[in-house]
Amino acid sequence: DIVMTQSTDSLAVSLGERTTIHCRSSQSVFHSSNNKNYLAWYQQKPGQPPKLLIYWASTREFGVPDRFTGSGSGTDFTLTISSLQAEDVAVYYCQQYFSLPQTFGPGTKIEIK
Amino acid sequence: EVQLLESGGGLVRPAGSLRLSCAASGFTFSDYAMSWVRQAPGKGLEWVSWDARISGSGGRTDYADSVKGRFTTARDNANGMLYLQMNNLRAEDTAVYYCAKGGRPGPEINIWIDTWGQGTLVTVSS
Numbered sequence: 001d002i003v004m005t006q007s008t009d010s011l012a013v014s015l016g017e018r019t020t021i022h023c024r025s026s027q028s029v030f031h032s033s034n035n036k037n038y039l040a041w042y043q044q045k046p047g048q049p050p051k052l053l054i055y056w057a058s059t060r061e062f063g064v065p066d067r068f069t070g071s072g073s074g075t076d077f078t079l080t081i082s083s084l085q086a087e088d089v090a091v092y093y094c095q096q097y098f099s100l101p102q103t104f105g106p107g108t109k110i111e112i113k
Numbered sequence: 114e115v116q117l118l119e120s121g122g123g124l125v126r127p128a129g130s131l132r133l134s135c136a137a138s139g140f141t142f143s144d145y146a147m148s149w150v151r152q153a154p155g156k157g158l159e160w161v162s163w164d165a166r167i168s169g170s171g172g173r174t175d176y177a178d179s180v181k182g183r184f185t186t187a188r189d190n191a192n193g194m195l196y197l198q199m200n201n202l203r204a205e206d207t208a209v210y211y212c213a214k215g216g217r218p219g220p221e222i223n224i225w226i227d228t229w230g231q232g233t234l235v236t237v238s239s
Contacts, residue, residue: 042226049229051229052225055216055225055227061227093157093158095225097223100163100222101177104160106157107157
């Protein structure tokens with residue numbers, strides 16, 4: 001199984017500040033046949049289901065604000081929020097869909113400082 | 114608008130059974146692989162199953178090792194319904210179960226999830 005790790009359990013960030021969440025996979029999730037990284041990011045607010053933010057490591061889902069940016073390749077990935085808003089308080093999960101079982105990172109909780 | 118509505122959760126004793134349902138609307142259900150993902154109270158997300166038996170395709174199902182042989186997914190493509198039959202339930206199966214939709218049409222299951230239901234809570238306890 002591919003193990004997903006997120007280096008930080010929680011982050012306290014001031015409103016308007018930039019923040020970066022890191023995710024690492026235990027093996028590469030890059031597929032050379034289509035040059036894509038099989039990595040997604042989800043946001044989960046308290047009491048709500050997860051919401052897709054990013055897929056293919058860097059493709060923003062329709063309707064997701066452009067302050068959310070995904071980057072990285074192979075085994076190391078980041079989700080950047082360029083200017084934190086109050087509504088961004090949530091837990092953020094990365095997920096690999098390169099191979100089964102699909103696996104999620106443990107989550108990074110973003111709070112307001 | 115794409116909507117997924119789960120039902121069927123509740124309290125069940127260890128070794129018991131439960132069947133979850135997911136009613137899908139707002140998209141052509143028969144074109145998409147569908148998944149179940151669960152979340153134990155206060156914990157992270159765990160993929161449970163994919164059902165890629167879409168129309169016009171042989172399709173496949175896959176399960177996490179933790180549920181293989183105990184859980185079975187089924188779907189009714191004509192009526193937009195997804196099911197999860199859970200047998201021989203254990204305390205560690207206690208979780209909110211989310212019905213989820215694959216990110217693009219087709220039978221592949223190496224795909225992201227683009228829509229989640231609100232979830233239904235399953236509690237396994239004596």
